Amino acid sequence: MVENPCPCQSANSFDRCCGPLVAGECLPPTAEALMRSRYTAYVLGDIAYLKDTLWPKFQPGFDAEGTARWARENHWTGLTVVSADKGGSGDREGTVLFLARYLAGGRLHTHRELSLFRKKGGRWYYVEAIRET
Numbered sequence: 001m002v003e004n005p006c007p008c009q010s011a012n013s014f015d016r017c018c019g020p021l022v023a024g025e026c027l028p029p030t031a032e033a034l035m036r037s038r039y040t041a042y043v044l045g046d047i048a049y050l051k052d053t054l055w056p057k058f059q060p061g062f063d064a065e066g067t068a069r070w071a072r073e074n075h076w077t078g079l080t081v082v083s084a085d086k087g088g089s090g091d092r093e094g095t096v097l098f099l100a101r102y103l104a105g106g107r108l109h110t111h112r113e114l115s116l117f118r119k120k121g122g123r124w125y126y127v128e129a130i131r132e133t
Helices: 018-022 031-044 047-052 056-061 064-073
Strands: 075-086 093-104 107-120 123-132
Touching: 018 031, 031 047, 031 075, 031 093, 031 107, 031 123, 047 064, 056 123
Parallel strands: none
Antiparallel strands: 075 093, 093 107, 107 123
C-alpha cells in the first residue's frame, strides 16, 4: 500500500502528518505543526479548519467566502519552512518563517511570511503575519 505524501512536504504521509490535525482528531503539538496543517487546509480547501485555528479574537471577522475563493483559485505547489523560533510544547508563543508556492494566472508565486502563533487553553492558534515579503 502506497501512502499519500502530506501536502506540507514534511516527508511524512498525510495520515501521519496533517491529516489527523485537519480532521480534528488531535491538536497540533507545535506552532510549526499548526502552520503546516494550515497550509494543507489551503490545499484541501478546508476553510472551516482555517477559521477554527485562527486566534479567537479574529474568528468573527474571518472572510470564509474570500478565503475559499483564494484557496480554490490557486494551485498550491509547495511549502518550505525556513525557520521556527519557540512554538514548542512548553511555549506560549512562537514564530514560523515559511515560503508557500502556488500557481495563479499561469505564473508561479511565492508567498513568504513570518507568522505569529499563540497557545491558549493548550491549543495553538495562528495570530497574524508579522511580516510578508
